[in-house]
Amino acid sequence: MPVISLEDVRAAAARIDGVAKRTPVLTSRTLDERTRRSVYVKAECFQRGGAFKFRGAYNKIASLPPEVRKRGVLAYSSGNHAQAVAIAARLLGTTATIVMPEDAPAAKLEATRGYGAEVVSYDRWTEDRHAIGRRLAEERGAELVPPYDDPLVMAGQGTTALELLEDAPAIDVLVVPVGGGGLIAGCATVAKARRPGIRVIGVEPEAGDDTRRSLAAGARVRIDVPRTIADGLQAAEPGESTFAVNRELVDEIVTVTDAEILDAMAFLFDRMKLVTEPSGAVGVAALLAGRVPGGETGVVISGGNVGVARFAELLGGR
Amino acid sequence: MPVISLEDVRAAAARIDGVAKRTPVLTSRTLDERTRRSVYVKAECFQRGGAFKFRGAYNKIASLPPEVRKRGVLAYSSGNHAQAVAIAARLLGTTATIVMPEDAPAAKLEATRGYGAEVVSYDRWTEDRHAIGRRLAEERGAELVPPYDDPLVMAGQGTTALELLEDAPAIDVLVVPVGGGGLIAGCATVAKARRPGIRVIGVEPEAGDDTRRSLAAGARVRIDVPRTIADGLQAAEPGESTFAVNRELVDEIVTVTDAEILDAMAFLFDRMKLVTEPSGAVGVAALLAGRVPGGETGVVISGGNVGVARFAELLGGR
Numbered sequence: 001m002p003v004i005s006l007e008d009v010r011a012a013a014a015r016i017d018g019v020a021k022r023t024p025v026l027t028s029r030t031l032d033e034r035t036r037r038s039v040y041v042k043a044e045c046f047q048r049g050g051a052f053k054f055r056g057a058y059n060k061i062a063s064l065p066p067e068v069r070k071r072g073v074l075a076y077s078s079g080n081h082a083q084a085v086a087i088a089a090r091l092l093g094t095t096a097t098i099v100m101p102e103d104a105p106a107a108k109l110e111a112t113r114g115y116g117a118e119v120v121s122y123d124r125w126t127e128d129r130h131a132i133g134r135r136l137a138e139e140r141g142a143e144l145v146p147p148y149d150d151p152l153v154m155a156g157q158g159t160t161a162l163e164l165l166e167d168a169p170a171i172d173v174l175v176v177p178v179g180g181g182g183l184i185a186g187c188a189t190v191a192k193a194r195r196p197g198i199r200v201i202g203v204e205p206e207a208g209d210d211t212r213r214s215l216a217a218g219a220r221v222r223i224d225v226p227r228t229i230a231d232g233l234q235a236a237e238p239g240e241s242t243f244a245v246n247r248e249l250v251d252e253i254v255t256v257t258d259a260e261i262l263d264a265m266a267f268l269f270d271r272m273k274l275v276t277e278p279s280g281a282v283g284v285a286a287l288l289a290g291r292v293p294g295g296e297t298g299v300v301i302s303g304g305n306v307g308v309a310r311f312a313e314l315l316g317g318r
Numbered sequence: 319m320p321v322i323s324l325e326d327v328r329a330a331a332a333r334i335d336g337v338a339k340r341t342p343v344l345t346s347r348t349l350d351e352r353t354r355r356s357v358y359v360k361a362e363c364f365q366r367g368g369a370f371k372f373r374g375a376y377n378k379i380a381s382l383p384p385e386v387r388k389r390g391v392l393a394y395s396s397g398n399h400a401q402a403v404a405i406a407a408r409l410l411g412t413t414a415t416i417v418m419p420e421d422a423p424a425a426k427l428e429a430t431r432g433y434g435a436e437v438v439s440y441d442r443w444t445e446d447r448h449a450i451g452r453r454l455a456e457e458r459g460a461e462l463v464p465p466y467d468d469p470l471v472m473a474g475q476g477t478t479a480l481e482l483l484e485d486a487p488a489i490d491v492l493v494v495p496v497g498g499g500g501l502i503a504g505c506a507t508v509a510k511a512r513r514p515g516i517r518v519i520g521v522e523p524e525a526g527d528d529t530r531r532s533l534a535a536g537a538r539v540r541i542d543v544p545r546t547i548a549d550g551l552q553a554a555e556p557g558e559s560t561f562a563v564n565r566e567l568v569d570e571i572v573t574v575t576d577a578e579i580l581d582a583m584a585f586l587f588d589r590m591k592l593v594t595e596p597s598g599a600v601g602v603a604a605l606l607a608g609r610v611p612g613g614e615t616g617v618v619i620s621g622g623n624v625g626v627a628r629f630a631e632l633l634g635g636r
Binding site (some may be wrong): 021024026029043045046048050266269270272273274275276304307308309311312313315316318 | 342344345347361363364366368584587588590591592593594622625626627629630631633634636
C-alpha cells in the first residue's frame, strides 16, 4: 500500500485550485541546444510565497478538521516552508506560529510576520526547536505542519508534476530538487502513475547527498548538516514517509557542486530571465552539467527566494 | 486614415504564431496591494531575444516579398532590436547585417553574432551610421528594418496587447514603456479598438521625455540624447509614423526617475522573480510611484536584457 497515490494528488489539486498559482512552463532554445533535448521548465519561483511549498502547506491545513484548524497551526522553518504556512493559514482563517532561529535573516522574519504569522525565535545553539515546538503545540493546541514528512504535504507538492505533465505531456525524464524529499515524492507518484516509463531523477547538492546514500544503502542514512549554498536542501536525512515513496519511485539521484549551481543561476538569469535561489536551480545545474539521461525533459525550479543583495554577493563578480 | 489598424495587428499575430513566444501574464498580490488595484504584467522579458522587439522584426521581415527578403536585411542597433532582427532573419532563411558602434558591450556583439548576423562596427564619434547603413544597403541590396518607425514593425509590437487583452480582458488602463514609440503605437491601436474606454498611459524616463513634450506641443520635439539607465528608451525624438498614431491614441505620458526604475527592478526581482532591464521596468516603476490613474491595469515589461554583472552593479548595494 503506497504512502500516497495519484488520487491523493488529484484531491490536493482540487483543494488548491484557484488559490495556488498555476505556474508557467517555460522553454529556452539555448537550454535545449546546450542539453541536446527539449526541456520544459516548471517555474515554481512564481508560486505564492516564491516556492512550491505553498502547495503542500495549503493542502495540509485545508484538510484539517475545522475544530482542529481553528486552534491554529505551527511550523519550524527559517525558509520557504515558514512563509508558505503563514500564507496558507491566513487564507484559511487560522493563525500560524512559526518557530525560527533568532539569527534567521531579517528579511525572512519580516516576510513571515508580513503574512500575519507569529514568529517565536530561539537560540539555535542553546535551545531545542523541537522542544519549543512541542511546548507551544501543547499550550495552544496548534497542529504541526511538517515541511515534508507528511502524506498531505507530499500530495500537495505532487500537484507541481500534475500541472507540468498537462503542459508537457510527452516528457521522458523528470528532474526534481531533493531536500527532505517531499517534492520529489509527490511528483514521482504522479509521474510514474501517468507515464510508467518516465525516469525520475532527483538532484542533491554534492555535500548534501543523504538521499543518494540512503537509496544506495536501501535504508535512511544520516549525514552531517551539509555545507552548501543550497540552503533549502540542507536536510541531513530523508524523511521516513518520503523515503518510503522515493525508494520505490525515484530512478536515480545525481549531485551538483555549488559552482555548478551558481552557473545555473547565472544561466537562468541571463538566458531565461528567471530569478532562482540556489536550491531552486539544482535541476538545471544537473542538466547543464550533463548529468541527466537524455530524452524530452521536465525540470522543476523549486523556488526563487534570493534577495537582490544575496544574489549580487553570489554572482556579482562574474 | 490611421497608419495601422487592428487588422494589421491581427495579420501580424497570424505571422508570428508559433514562432514568437506567447509570453505569460503574471500577477502579484503584493503589487496589487501596493498599487491598490489588480495588475496584469505582460512579461516580454520571456520573448525570443529577451524583449518584445522580435514581434515587429519578424512581422516586417516575413512581409517582405521573397525576392527582396533573399537579398538580406539590415538594421542599426546596439540593443534589443539588433538581436531581434538577427533571430528573425535566420528563422526566415535570410542574412542580417547589423551596424553597431564599435564600443557596444562585448556581450551584445557576441549575442548578435551568435544569432548568425554579420556585425559591421563603426566609430560613433567620427562616422555616421546612417551613411554606413545606406552604403551597405546599396552595395548588398539589403532591406532596412527600422526599429520602430514602420507600420509593419508597429503592427508586430501590437500583438503584445492583443495577447494581454485575451488574458486580461477587463483592464481599464494599459501602461507601456515609450522609446521611439513603436510598442505603444501598436498596443494603443489594439487597446482602443478592442476597449474604447481604456486609458493608454506611456512611460518615459524623466530625462528622456521627448514624446511627453511632443504630445504637449502637438508636434515632434527633439531633445538632447537623454542620460538615463534606461538605455532602450534613449530616443531623442518620436518617430514620424509612431507619433502620428500616438498623438491620436495615447492618453497621457508619465515619467519616472532612474531611482524609481531601480526600485522597480528590485521589486520585480524580489517579489515577482522577474529579471528586467531598466527600460523594461519603467511601467511598474510608474505604478509603484503612484503616477498611473486607477482601475484594473495591464502593464508591459518590455525586456529583460541586463547581464548578471550589470544587474549587480546597479542593485548590489541594496
